[in-house]
Amino acid sequence: MKLILIYWKIIQSTLATENYDSILKETSNWISTNDLHKKIGTDKAQMIESCKTLLAMGYLKTNPKQSKLFYRKDDKAQSEFDFTMLMDAFEMNQKTELHNLSQLSSVMRNDGKGLRQKCLDVLEHVNEEVKRANMVKAKLDYQKKSSLVSAGIADERIKKLDAYIEKIMNAVASKNKDDVTVKAIQTYFKQHEMKLEEFKI
Known part of the structure; x- marks a missing residue:
């Protein structure tokens, strides 16, 4: 621990x-x-x-x-122990972000013309967490293609990272499904170079 x-x-x-x-x-x-x-x-x-x-x-x-x-x-593959520690750390951060999302009583500002600052703060954290997970995925894909790690290990780790990303992004998407809010969230991630289609928002 x-x-x-x-x-x-x-x-x-x-x-x-x-x-x-x-x-x-x-x-x-x-x-x-x-x-x-x-x-x-x-x-x-x-x-x-x-x-x-x-x-x-x-x-x-x-x-x-x-x-x-x-x-x-370092182009070498992480050991199973190090990858497990990394995923445990990711998941601890995710629990924090899921809690922060659940505490948002409202996503949009009162005038309906943008996201509330508290929501923006949470989305910033989510965005950075997803970026880091995607960086690990990119490295695993490179290592797999370069035969630095077996396809089986790489695919298994990428699958875990995909599940991690999907969980947090689904939580963001389900926070509020009205068209105005969805568009505002999509705009935020577009401005921060996120590929929204990957995260099903």
């Missing part, structure tokens, strides 16, 4: 996924935290939290033998 909480805290600590691509682009070879920060130029604390999340998701590895912390992109 302690390890699950560690994974959960790491993944929960970083909402923004915007700098993931920048980090992965600069970590083809070993690179120190300071050098990585110089190349990316973003807030250092946020970058470090993003690196921790990418580590938990199996996208990065570190070299603990060095006096400084170095990062490098």
Whole structure:
């Protein structure tokens, strides 16, 4: 349980996924935290939290033998233990978002011209969680095609991730089914580069 909480805290600590691509682009070879920060130029604390999340998701590895912390992109498949810990952390976050969704008494503003701020806050969290799950799926698909992981293991893990994504997105979709609300939610996810057809909204 302690390890699950560690994974959960790491993944929960970083909402923004915007700098993931920048980090992965600069970590083809070993690179120190300071050098990585110089190349990316973003807030250092946020970058470090993003690196921790990418580590938990199996996208990065570190070299603990060095006096400084170095990062490098990791193409190897996660062990079953690490993947299980990751899914447990995802599911803990999902429980939080499902609870937050259930607490929304109203999705739309009183004037009916947009989503309430509380709803937007929840959707932001949901959006980031789904993005992270899709990143893990993308890596598994790459590993499967590159024979870095067996098709059976990759397909089984992708199936679990699909179920995870479908559960939270169905909860969002079922919150309110009137046309105005559905359109507002669709607009939000379109603006945040979500492929709505995948999530059946």
